[in-house]
Amino acid sequence: MSLQFRNQRHVVKRGRVERASRPVIPYGRHRLLPEDREALLNVLDSGWLTGGPAVADFEAALEDVTQATEVVACSTGTSALQLAGALVDAPPGAWWLVPPCTFVASAQAARYCGYRPVFVDCDEATGLLCPDALERTLSAADAEGAAVAAVVAVDLNGHPAPVERYLEVLRPRGLPLIRDGAHSLGAVDLDGKPVGADREGLLATTFSFHPVKLIAAAEGGAIALSCREQAKRLRGLRSHAMVRNPERPAEYEVTDLGYNHRLSDLHAALGCAQLARLQSKIDERKQLADRYQRAFDGIDTMQWVGPGDGTKSAWHLASILVDRQRRWSILEGLRERGIGAANHYPAAHKQPTFTSYGPFPGLNSSEAYCDRQITLPLYEGLTFSQQDHVIHEVLQLVRPERA
Ligand SMILES: Cc1ncc(COP(=O)(O)O)c(C=O)c1O
CATH class of the missing domain: 3.40.640.10 (Type I PLP-dependent aspartate aminotransferase-like (Major domain))
Incomplete structure (x- = not known):
């Protein structure tokens, strides 16, 4: 997550707050009023x-x-x-x-x-x-x-x-x-x-x-x-x-x-x-999420992760799924372009801290999801022009002919 102090953009690297070398659109950010x-x-x-x-x-x-x-x-x-x-x-x-x-x-x-x-x-x-x-x-x-x-x-x-x-x-x-x-x-x-x-x-x-x-x-x-x-x-x-x-x-x-x-x-x-502002926060995120969904509709090299029919999401994270083999290169490509893409989450059962409880067979669908997932920026205050930049870069990277 990136933080903003006294109008100076910083990023957290290895647990320390450092000045960012270039502007970054983070995947998430809080807004204080x-x-x-x-x-x-x-x-x-x-x-x-x-x-x-x-x-x-x-x-x-x-x-x-x-x-x-x-x-x-x-x-x-x-x-x-x-x-x-x-x-x-x-x-x-x-x-x-x-x-x-x-x-x-x-x-x-x-x-x-x-x-x-x-x-x-x-x-x-x-x-x-x-x-x-x-x-x-x-x-x-x-x-x-x-x-x-x-x-x-x-x-x-x-x-x-x-x-x-x-x-x-x-x-x-x-x-x-x-x-x-x-x-x-x-x-x-x-x-x-x-x-x-x-x-x-x-x-x-x-x-x-x-x-x-x-x-x-x-x-x-x-x-x-x-x-x-x-x-x-x-x-x-x-x-x-x-x-x-x-x-x-x-x-x-x-x-x-x-x-x-x-x-x-x-x-x-x-x-x-x-x-007190919960609903307006959700509404703003939903508007941005709908823009992502429309922009990515019909692109067969990626899938938008949406809520189940009839439910209403809180739109915490904007997730897409891409080709498993190309996930890290797409994610790193976005970061090189100043977009703080992330992965939510690495499959929990593969974390070393759980090794002694394994082995964990039969988790193929979970592994497929986690290995294909990329988080895109979604937060209050993300402007349409910033989002358009994110969409443009995502489309450049996910289309194999442009890779
Ligand atoms: C799904 C889920 N559960 C639990 C937690 C833990 O919350 P906290 O960071 O407030 O301890 C998180 C935090 O990211 C989470 O994403």
């Missing part, structure tokens, strides 16, 4: 930097957007997954079923919670978890006598995954679904419900508010829940599971293995100010 600054200044003046009222305000606003019974805010999308995992009641080492087409956090959460990451194949055209592959993996768990802890479904690119199809498989087995909605705040499912809304069998939906996401709170996360008791438990766990004596608030007991996964008031206020 005067109302965001005002919200932050109000917190600075309020006397509460953390533990104050801004967190509850943010949670209430998220409940409105998601239509979930309760939303618990926390420090990151990763801690949201870990907290959701803490609600799962399964023996250590039980399988945590997760797609390879995701950021590693969806799979690492298994290990934070003492479960085993097991990868389930995805749809080759969308990168979304495949319901048939889910059934096959559940049968494999039965055959091995392995307990299953939970299934994590990811709304990759902001496109809603077919959660009702997963739930049809999971409900008869009494297995919980956790929805990783890091990309999909504000998206709408096939049945018209917003991502995060209560559903029978859906344990939790998690969100991330990292700056490339729809809502930029700097860092931040949230868990949408249908059960108030579980929300109460997670509010405890996010703050060391300290239970205060109502008679003597200075006195407390620690009742569980808790964490410091709190969101500060500064982050919450920034998130809240941004959340």
Whole structure:
């Protein structure tokens, strides 16, 4: 991601912020408006930097957007997954079923919670978890006598995954679904419900508010829940599971293995100010996404990754699929032309950190998606002329006769 400080463009290289040698159109960028600054200044003046009222305000606003019974805010999308995992009641080492087409956090959460990451194949055209592959993996768990802890479904690119199809498989087995909605705040499912809304069998939906996401709170996360008791438990766990004596608030007991996964008031206020503009953010991204789709329509050397019919995407990422053998040369070609193209994501099961859980056979469709994917710029403030430049360069590079 590129950042802008004092009108000087910088890029992050090897974890360090450096001045860019030439202007870059990044793949994603947050936008701050005067109302965001005002919200932050109000917190600075309020006397509460953390533990104050801004967190509850943010949670209430998220409940409105998601239509979930309760939303618990926390420090990151990763801690949201870990907290959701803490609600799962399964023996250590039980399988945590997760797609390879995701950021590693969806799979690492298994290990934070003492479960085993097991990868389930995805749809080759969308990168979304495949319901048939889910059934096959559940049968494999039965055959091995392995307990299953939970299934994590990811709304990759902001496109809603077919959660009702997963739930049809999971409900008869009494297995919980956790929805990783890091990309999909504000998206709408096939049945018209917003991502995060209560559903029978859906344990939790998690969100991330990292700056490339729809809502930029700097860092931040949230868990949408249908059960108030579980929300109460997670509010405890996010703050060391300290239970205060109502008679003597200075006195407390620690009742569980808790964490410091709190969101500060500064982050919450920034998130809240941004959340007020959620629909206009999505509308702007959709307009840009539609322009990409029209420009790429009919080009047989590439495919545009769009949402399922009848769903509404949050348009987090603009993804295209190109020839597997030429992906890196196309991606690097774009970067040489000042376009910060990226890959979301390298197949998670191939990351060295998961080697000891393998081998992982039968993930061919996921590998095909991940090996062909390129992320193009999509963010608020991307101008049509910048986008036209991106489209022109993409078309130059993907047409083999021009390679
Ligand atoms: C699908 C997915 N899940 C979880 C996360 C983790 O979110 P965070 O960076 O806020 O910890 C990300 C972050 O990129 C993500 O893309």
